[in-house]
Amino acid sequence: VGCGICVKKCPFEALDIVTLPEELDNPTHRYGTNGFALYGLPIPVEGKVTGILGANGIGKSTAVKILCGQLVPNVGNPSGESDWDEILKQYTGTELYDYLQQVSKSSVKPALKPQYIDYIPKVFKGTVSELLTSTDERGMLDHYIRELRLESILDRPIGNLSGGELQRIAIAACLSREADFYFLDEITPFLDIYQRMTAAKLIRELAETHPVVIVEHDLAILDMLADTVHVAYGKPSVFGIITRPKGVRIGINQYLEGFLPEENVRFRDYAVTFETRAHMRDVVRQTLIAFPEMEKKYGDIFSLTIAAGEIRAGEVLGLVGANGIGKSTFAKLLAGVEKPDHGEMDKEVKIAYKPQYVKGDSSMSVEFLLRQACRTFDSSYYQHEIIEPLSLNPILQSSVDQLSGGELQRVAIALCLSQDADLYILDEPSAHLDVEQRVKLARVLRRHAEGKEAGIIVIDHDIYLIDMISERMLVFDGTPGVTGSAYGPYDMKDGMNHFLKELEITFRRDKSGRPRINKPESYLDREQRAKGEYYYAD
Ligand code: ADP
Numbered sequence: 086v087g088c089g090i091c092v093k094k095c096p097f098e099a100l101d102i103v104t105l106p107e108e109l110d111n112p113t114h115r116y117g118t119n120g121f122a123l124y125g126l127p128i129p130v131e132g133k134v135t136g137i138l139g140a141n142g143i144g145k146s147t148a149v150k151i152l153c154g155q156l157v158p159n160v161g162n163p164s165g166e167s168d169w170d171e172i173l174k175q176y177t178g179t180e181l182y183d184y185l186q187q188v189s190k191s192s193v194k195p196a197l198k199p200q201y202i203d204y205i206p207k208v209f210k211g212t213v214s215e216l217l218t219s220t221d222e223r224g225m226l227d228h229y230i231r232e233l234r235l236e237s238i239l240d241r242p243i244g245n246l247s248g249g250e251l252q253r254i255a256i257a258a259c260l261s262r263e264a265d266f267y268f269l270d271e272i273t274p275f276l277d278i279y280q281r282m283t284a285a286k287l288i289r290e291l292a293e294t295h296p297v298v299i300v301e302h303d304l305a306i307l308d309m310l311a312d313t314v315h316v317a318y319g320k321p322s323v324f325g326i327i328t329r330p331k332g333v334r335i336g337i338n339q340y341l342e343g344f345l346p347e348e349n350v351r352f353r354d355y356a357v358t359f360e361t362r363a364h365m366r367d368v369v370r371q372t373l374i375a376f377p378e379m380e381k382k383y384g385d386i387f388s389l390t391i392a393a394g395e396i397r398a399g400e401v402l403g404l405v406g407a408n409g410i411g412k413s414t415f416a417k418l419l420a421g422v423e424k425p426d427h428g429e430m431d432k433e434v435k436i437a438y439k440p441q442y443v444k445g446d447s448s449m450s451v452e453f454l455l456r457q458a459c460r461t462f463d464s465s466y467y468q469h470e471i472i473e474p475l476s477l478n479p480i481l482q483s484s485v486d487q488l489s490g491g492e493l494q495r496v497a498i499a500l501c502l503s504q505d506a507d508l509y510i511l512d513e514p515s516a517h518l519d520v521e522q523r524v525k526l527a528r529v530l531r532r533h534a535e536g537k538e539a540g541i542i543v544i545d546h547d548i549y550l551i552d553m554i555s556e557r558m559l560v561f562d563g564t565p566g567v568t569g570s571a572y573g574p575y576d577m578k579d580g581m582n583h584f585l586k587e588l589e590i591t592f593r594r595d596k597s598g599r600p601r602i603n604k605p606e607s608y609l610d611r612e613q614r615a616k617g618e619y620y621y622a623d
Pocket residue numbers: 116117120121140141142143144145146147148321322323
């Protein structure tokens with residue numbers, strides 16, 4: 086079954102088509118004798134946001150540790166003493182020379198927002214306010230607290246927060262420090278699109294006076310946030326090569342294309358494309374589940390209204406809206422976990438659910454868990470449609486509590502899809518996945534829906550993923566924590582336009598068809614609003 090995501094050939098494996106160029110004989114750093122080797126380094130630039138775009142395990146964090154002075158690069162000689170004179174000689178005449186000279190004198194002070202934030206409650210026991218106050222070195226904390234809407238949780242203990250709250254606190258803590266260089270390793274997991282835009286705005290403000298380096302897999306956000314990107318490619322866990330900086334539009338387009346013209350390297354043999362027509366294929370779908378108009382109140386605090394609609398067999402339905410607007414509550418109503426105050430589902434629907442926050446507290450192996458979840462583990466269908474595209478083979482014997490965030494996410498997705506259900510609901514499956522894995526995820530889910538004649542609902546805040554993955558959309562709006570209403574299901578054009586109108590942002594499409602966020606109040610922004618073309622134009 087074609088999925089409409091990729092043009093040309095669309096293989097599952099991120100092909101091993103990259104070999105190490107022969108002229109690259111001197112890595113910047115190598116872990117152990119036959120360990121991972123990193124070539125090149127990103128360059129922090131005064132007054133700019135520099136992005137690093139690349140797969141997990143390709144050396145991004147390693148590069149950053151070097152820039153921070155936490156790791157002295159061994160220039161590929163893991164046994165020898167690291168010698169800064171030798172390293173600096175390698176970088177003579179390059180833009181990095183001055184920067185590395187500072188690092189070698191231990192005079193660079195970095196501020197870091199680490200990728201995984203769930204460790205914060207383990208190392209810090211106080212309240213939100215106590216944590217943040219200890220980072221207030223630039224006198225900007227109040228501004229960040231206001232903009233990131235942290236006022237109402239300041240007195241809460243750090244151990245008692247949602248992932249989205251922790252993420253915003255971690256961003257505020259990093260930006261509040263006085264540092265020579267700021268590094269943020271993924272800002273978007275668990276944030277809704279409003280919060281993503283706010284975080285991006287605050288980082289841009291900071292970058293006017295300080296160099297900032299970010300890693301980000303939400304490409305719409307990376308695009309508006311970064312000035313330049315370094316593409317990182319290679320073979321994850323084997324070697325990674327960091328390119329010279331590219332303009333952000335060009336860098337992202339080359340990445341999606343899978344081809345780097347300046348380096349003359351094809352690192353993926355298919356291109357990721359955005360095509361409005363991909364959603365309008367002539368498929369006839371039966372109704373799988375009809376749901377009536379429903380209402381649900383939680384005390385006097387939150388109320389949710391759902392318009393009647395239906396979910397079709399074989400479709401992926403994208404579900405978008407702010408945090409706290411009732412998306413999970415809707416899922417619970419469909420599953421019969423919560424009963425609506427008005428309206429009633431007329432039949433029981435069997436639902437498989439992947440929650441937003443995935444727990445990795447089991448010491449069982451991945452394979453054991455998956456075998457428990459489904460009897461067809463050994464079938465070629467399961468291997469080919471689930472295990473391979475989710476790259477689970479290398480971690481089948483790992484115990485679940487040892488997995489990285491991205492690995493755990495992929496296991497949770499597999500566990501959900503392993504169940505026998507009418508409807509699969511995945512809450513933020515993109516969290517901690519890199520771009521390559523998001524593209525494969527889109528394909529896995531679309532094939533699963535079609536192959537099983539099931540319905541799949543994907544709740545996510547990555548607009549590109551929603552665009553790639555969905556056939557139709559359900560849009561939630563209202564006031565988070567107070568009221569929520571669900572509209573739709575819409576076709577993609579009406580759904581995206583409704584959603585973005587609510588957000589008050591417009592996208593244009595560049596020559597390759599890729600959507601890009603317009604600058605607010607720019608000519609295009611105003612023109613598109615007037616026409617009601619927030620994202621899709623025919
Ligand atoms: P990324 O940030 O792009 O996900 P990393 O820089 O964290 O990648 O890791 C790149 C590779 O280096 C991975 O294969 C990882 O296992 C390996 N690696 C990272 N740190 C160490 C270390 N201290 N010792 C040995 N190998 C390491």
